[in-house]
Amino acid sequence: MSEVVIETRNLTKEFARDEFRIAALKHASIQINKGDFVALMGPSGSGKSTLLHLIAAMDRPSNGDIRVLGEDLRSLSDGAIARWRNAHVGFIFQSFNLLPVLTALENVELPLKLTRMAKSERTAHATKALQLVGLGERLTHTPRQLSGGQEQRVAIARAIVTDPDLILADEPTGNLDAASARDVLEMLVTLNKEFGKTIVMVTHDPHSAKSASSVRYLEKGELLPPGAKPVDWDA
Amino acid sequence: MAIPLSYNLRNLMARRTTTLMTALGIGLSVAMLLSILAMVEGLRSAFAATGHPLNVMVMRKGSTAELNSTLAQETFRIIKTKPGVARDARGEPKASLELVTVILLENPEIPSGININVRGLTADGFAMRDSDIRIVQGRMFQSGRREVVVGQGIADRYPMARLGKPLQFGKGEWQVVGVMDAGRSAANSEVFCDLFQLASDQNRETTLSSALLRATDEVSMRVLMNTLADDKQLSVDALPEAKYYADQTASGQPIQAVGILVAIIMAIGSGFAAMNTMYAAAARRSAEIGTLRVLGFSKLAILTSFVLESLLLSLLGAIFGCLLALPLNNLETGIGNSVTFSETTFSLRITPAIMATGFAFALVIGGLGGLIPAASAARKEILTALRQN
Ligand SMILES: Nc1ncnc2c1ncn2[C@@H]1O[C@H](COP(=O)(O)OP(=O)(O)OP(=O)(O)O)[C@@H](O)[C@H]1O
Ligand SMILES: [Mg+2]
Numbered sequence: 232m233s234e235v236v237i238e239t240r241n242l243t244k245e246f247a248r249d250e251f252r253i254a255a256l257k258h259a260s261i262q263i264n265k266g267d268f269v270a271l272m273g274p275s276g277s278g279k280s281t282l283l284h285l286i287a288a289m290d291r292p293s294n295g296d297i298r299v300l301g302e303d304l305r306s307l308s309d310g311a312i313a314r315w316r317n318a319h320v321g322f323i324f325q326s327f328n329l330l331p332v333l334t335a336l337e338n339v340e341l342p343l344k345l346t347r348m349a350k351s352e353r354t355a356h357a358t359k360a361l362q363l364v365g366l367g368e369r370l371t372h373t374p375r376q377l378s379g380g381q382e383q384r385v386a387i388a389r390a391i392v393t394d395p396d397l398i399l400a401d402e403p404t405g406n407l408d409a410a411s412a413r414d415v416l417e418m419l420v421t422l423n424k425e426f427g428k429t430i431v432m433v434t435h436d437p438h439s440a441k442s443a444s445s446v447r448y449l450e451k452g453e454l455l456p457p458g459a460k461p462v463d464w465d466a
Numbered sequence: 467m468a469i470p471l472s473y474n475l476r477n478l479m480a481r482r483t484t485t486l487m488t489a490l491g492i493g494l495s496v497a498m499l500l501s502i503l504a505m506v507e508g509l510r511s512a513f514a515a516t517g518h519p520l521n522v523m524v525m526r527k528g529s530t531a532e533l534n535s536t537l538a539q540e541t542f543r544i545i546k547t548k549p550g551v552a553r554d555a556r557g558e559p560k561a562s563l564e565l566v567t568v569i570l571l572e573n574p575e576i577p578s579g580i581n582i583n584v585r586g587l588t589a590d591g592f593a594m595r596d597s598d599i600r601i602v603q604g605r606m607f608q609s610g611r612r613e614v615v616v617g618q619g620i621a622d623r624y625p626m627a628r629l630g631k632p633l634q635f636g637k638g639e640w641q642v643v644g645v646m647d648a649g650r651s652a653a654n655s656e657v658f659c660d661l662f663q664l665a666s667d668q669n670r671e672t673t674l675s676s677a678l679l680r681a682t683d684e685v686s687m688r689v690l691m692n693t694l695a696d697d698k699q700l701s702v703d704a705l706p707e708a709k710y711y712a713d714q715t716a717s718g719q720p721i722q723a724v725g726i727l728v729a730i731i732m733a734i735g736s737g738f739a740a741m742n743t744m745y746a747a748a749a750r751r752s753a754e755i756g757t758l759r760v761l762g763f764s765k766l767a768i769l770t771s772f773v774l775e776s777l778l779l780s781l782l783g784a785i786f787g788c789l790l791a792l793p794l795n796n797l798e799t800g801i802g803n804s805v806t807f808s809e810t811t812f813s814l815r816i817t818p819a820i821m822a823t824g825f826a827f828a829l830v831i832g833g834l835g836g837l838i839p840a841a842s843a844a845r846k847e848i849l850t851a852l853r854q855n
Contacts, residue, residue, distance in 0.1 A: 289760060289848045310764055317762020328757040328852075332476035342761045344470065389761075 236429045237263040242295035244281050255281040259454040268423040268430045270443035277449040279433040287399050288312045317345045321390025323400035327382040329374040336370040339388045360388035380411025400432040404439050416442040468767050474775035488743045489782040492831055495732035496787025496824045501794050502725030504814040511650055517708035524677040527701045532566040532676045542677050550686035551679050560680035562591030565664050569635040571624045583656040586664030598651045603629050604644035609660045615644035617654040636667030733831050740835030744776050748843035755843055756851030769844035776836020784828035
């Protein structure tokens with residue numbers, strides 16, 4: 232029996248909008264095991280990002296339980312969550328979110344600033360992470376001097392530099408051309424297959440979803456059972 | 467452990483124009499404060515440098531300045547023999563009877579003229595000050611002649627009072643026969659002449675202005691001052707000469723108050739400018755703030771980073787302020803005194819302590835101006851921060 236890394240039960244997230252409360256996620260229960268590569272799919276507004284943000288503890292649920300990597304996220308303080316995320320979760324954004332004034336190396340080094348690592352060790356780790364994503368020659372480039380695909384590779388290096396157990400990605404190929412998207416997906420597969428990272432990836436693109444080992448669909452805030460798709464899902 | 471300072475420095479450089487404008491605003495208020503402090507410091511040191519520590523100034527009871535004091539010959543004869551007064555080599559008391567009046571001097575900048583102290587004194591009186599004073603041009607005035615020696619500050623600022631020039635006051639013409647360098651002491655902005663010549667010019671042979679006594683030591687000085695003040699018959703006040711001049715610094719206080727008020731108003735203005743700049747910076751970098759939080763940086767780290775950025779900005783402002791104010795250092799100027807109705811020349815003095823005050827002032831502006839935007843940046847929810855772009 233493999234180790235459960237993510238477990239949610241009746242996880243619900245409501246947003247207040249004017250007088251209404253919008254349920255972005257309703258009673259979602261999911262189990263993800265160590266080493267899984269799960270793609271989350273579904274129409275726009277179905278709650279994919281909301282679920283991912285709750286798993287990353289970037290937001291707090293309105294109701295239900297959530298355990299990630301053995302931690303009950305609801306019981307942790309803001310400070311503890313920040314430290315936990317730094318140590319155990321790598322997050323990849325659709326729009327890369329690199330700090331534009333820092334070089335590639337400095338961007339990747341940033342999460343290590345929160346560890347006890349010495350400067351030389353940080354530089355060594357960050358350089359290695361960048362070499363791993365094929366950017367060993369671009370250490371001193373700033374994001375503006377890089378292509379979108381290269382920026383996303385820097386972001387991947389930043390996500391893996393702390394050697395986290397869990398990698399979360401919200402439409403990582405959404406802003407990329409086909410070739411760059413393929414590179415990024417290949418890297419995620421490598422991280423999953425060779426380094427044993429657990430990956431949860433939100434995607435719109437059925438082709439991208441094929442890289443994952445399993446796909447779960449959401450519809451109107453509901454997580455559909457394994458194997459089920461939204462009714463008029465054409466893909 | 468924290469968000470690197472280079473992140474802040476590079477962001478300041480990335481928005482160069484805003485950074486420079488804001489820093490310049492802070493710099494102007496720092497320069498304003500520095501010039502006020504330099505003036506106060508200059509005044510203080512001008513007066514503080516005056517007065518032998520054992521010199522006692524005697525004036526009529528209730529007088530606030532030598533100019534409105536009167537002291538009779540008779541009184542002087544009594545007080546100079548009091549115990550505690552030091553004696554010179556000949557066994558004579560070290561005491562000086564003096565007459566102080568004012569003359570109007572003009573220069574091209576001040577065509578309406580400025581009152582300058584004229585001090586009549588004897589060779590003994592001059593000797594009591596000779597540790598402070600050096601004749602640098604011409605010679606000493608001679609007794610019984612209509613001759614004056616002017617302070618260096620006067621000679622520098624008033625061409626009409628330079629060596630060899632005639633001065634018109636009292637009953638006629640006086641000749642400038644010497645220039646004295648009195649360092650930073652009050653004599654540097656006074657005109658010295660013979661006591662009896664001046665007294666007869668002013669018809670004040672019997673009632674002069676004040677007396678200066680040299681005490682033998684500190685303890686006798688205190689006793690002497692008490693004895694004089696307690697003597698109802700004499701009806702005089704006695705105080706250390708140094709204290710008399712230090713009190714004159716008070717005449718700088720209204721200017722100081724107005725200056726500091728202006729500096730504070732400017733500080734509030736530039737504080738708001740800093741705040742505005744930092745609000746804009748935090749808004750523009752909202753997604754970056756969200757990203758930093760996702761990477762594991764705490765709210766406190768965000769707060770610290772933005773406050774530091776604001777402090778860096780104000781540090782640049784402080785440097786601008788010092789550069790703007792430094793040319794004022796050692797600039798000679800004069801100030802009218804509402805008590806003595808006379809002018810004292812002094813130099814603006816920008817000391818390291820004053821510069822440090824300027825830096826502290828700028829950092830307070832930057833710190834307070836940056837705090838609120840930094841706090842609001844730090845308080846934002848991660849997702850809210852990420853969404854704003
Ligand atoms: N902060 C918020 N305030 C109000 N409503 C929100 C907020 N965040 C999300 N929602 C709503 O919750 C629902 C789910 O949003 P979510 O971002 O999870 O969708 P998604 O599946 O990621 O969509 P997309 O594919 O377009 O990214 C949507 O109706 C959205 O409008
Ligand atoms: Mg989404």
